[in-house]
Ligand SMILES: NC(=O)C1=CN([C@@H]2O[C@H](COP(=O)(O)OP(=O)(O)OC[C@H]3O[C@@H](n4cnc5c(N)ncnc54)[C@H](OP(=O)(O)O)[C@@H]3O)[C@@H](O)[C@H]2O)C=CC1
């Protein structure tokens with residue numbers, strides 16, 4: 136598969152790293168106006184680093200646009216004459232809907248909105264996928280690419296904004312929870328590095344338990360909360376302080392913001 140990534144900042148370079156680790160391409164063009172974040176991939180076989188977006192499009196079948204919303208329209212305009220009916224156009228831009236891309240490239244082009252997160256760099260992304268009408272038969276190919284880089288879910292386009300908040304911004308939300316746990320552990324007497332290790336491994340164990348047991352979180356909580364014990368004491372205090380409510384309100388605030396971005 137001949138793949139191009141246009142825009143190799145935080146997310147574009149993470150996708151590149153995941154693809155390179157997995158060797159899941161026959162050629163990979165990485166294009167950015169200043170491709171510094173991917174310079175380290177210069178020597179990788181079949182990887183080309185460029186600042187020529189047109190060259191990248193011309194030499195690829197799948198083109199992933201990993202640009203900020205404010206840049207994507209301009210870049211699409213400059214490459215649109217090179218985009219054919221056989222190209223598969225993917226965009227990860229938050230708040231940029233398929234209609235906006237169709238307005239520039241045409242509704243007859245295969246357009247797929249993909250929403251991964253930065254864990255794609257280590258093959259652990261939760262990636263949501265939604266396609267336009269023309270691109271429906273290309274969805275299995277998108278699944279094939281992104282299943283190698285984590286887990287995928289096909290969703291209707293009107294849920295992509297919500298998926299962005301839960302899965303893409305979600306990385307930051309979970310990181311903050313890990314950091315808070317670390318701060319708590321330091322207060323209880325651990326060195327910072329030890330506290331970090333304890334927090335990360337416990338977080339990893341919790342997610343792994345849910346993935347492997349397929350049980351509801353509350354069932355796992357029941358197995359930890361000894362009656363009159365310390366766990367329920369801590370959990371109840373967290374809820375008195377608004378833990379669940381704060382998380383839900385944060386998710387809703389993030390969703391409201393992404394909907395404003397869509398209109399701007
Ligand atoms: N970061 C994340 O975790 C996630 C991001 N997204 C979405 O992905 C998109 C990219 O985000 P992110 O990677 O964080 O953003 P970045 O700003 O880190 O990356 C965008 C890259 O595109 C480059 N660029 C700008 N204009 C051009 C151009 N004309 N030609 C080629 N390259 C260009 C930028 O260069 P320069 O720096 O010089 O402007 C930058 O390197 C956004 O739309 C974001 O909403 C979605 C999910 C998760």
Ligand SMILES: O=C(O)[C@@H]1CCC=N1
Pocket residue numbers: 229299300303304
């Ligand atoms: O914060 C943002 O707007 C982008 C979209 C999701 C992750 N980063």
